[in-house]
Amino acid sequence: MPRPALTRDQIVSTAVELLDEDGLEGLNMRALGQRLNSAATAVYWHVKNKDGLVALAGDRVWDEIRLPDVDAVGWRAAATAMATDLHGVFTRHPWLVQALAAHLFHGEAKARHDDHSLAVYEAAGFTGAEADRAAAAVFTYVLGNASGASATAALSRRIRREGGDPEEVFAATLKEAAEVASRFPRLRSRVDAMSTAAVTYAEGPEDTFAFGLDALLDGLTARLPG
Incomplete structure (x- = not known):
């Protein structure tokens, strides 16, 4: 058959x-x-x-991002939801972060997302190039925040291909990084405050993404006309 x-x-x-x-x-x-x-x-x-x-x-995978009804939830809630979903896509599919540096992405799902993103910032009160810049600023922030997870995933694969254990390599690297950090007072205070075993390679505070996104949207709100 x-x-x-x-x-x-x-x-x-x-x-x-x-x-x-x-x-x-x-x-x-x-x-x-x-x-x-x-x-x-x-x-x-x-x-x-x-x-x-x-x-x-x-x-x-871009189609996994929800497009909230901005009239129902308001521009800021819509912007937060879309940025959070985009961050989720980047962390679930870390190859996409790498691919954005080497490929020109286009397609119906991405175009639908980008069009809705502009609608969100236009609903906030931005117009023309200002809406473009607002959407681009949030996108760039999300992409940068997800780059650590993408790099860790790629490095883990390489270590495994070479016969190593990623957890062992990361633990050794973290120990070396902590030794260097201990020479600087502010970093030393943070190293002393955390358990090395409880921290993964290149990990920041759990709420770093939400904190930065909120601060960025605060800044955009301050720039709104009137």
Whole structure:
């Protein structure tokens, strides 16, 4: 019995799974074909190359971001919800943070998100380029905040490929970092106040993202006309 024909939806869904597990470096047509139980050449009927596949996968996960009704909840609540969902997408799919530095993303889901984001800041009172800058400032903040988790995920994969244990490497690195930090008074006070075992590599206070987002939206609110 012949195998059922592949669909683009199957290919993109499987690519997202592969990217979540193995990162950008683990995505190739051969590995994807193996997961799909199909020849790699069959994938090319739907996707031209790896860059095109990453773009499709990126647009697929962008669709996970909810688009609140700004008239019902107000612009600030909508902005907070969208930024929080975007941060969730970046942390669930850390490869996307890396991909944004090397790929030009476009697609219906991202365009829908970007259009709604502009509507949120226009509802706040920003117009034209000011709305663009407000939306870009929040997006850039979310992306930067998620970069640590993305880097940790990529580093963990590399350590495992090289036969190491990420937890052991991170613990050793944290110990070295604490020794350096102890030479500086403000950092030393924070090192003394926390247990090394309770902190993960490159981790900040739990509410860092929410605190920074709230402060950023405070700043945008202060810039509103009138």
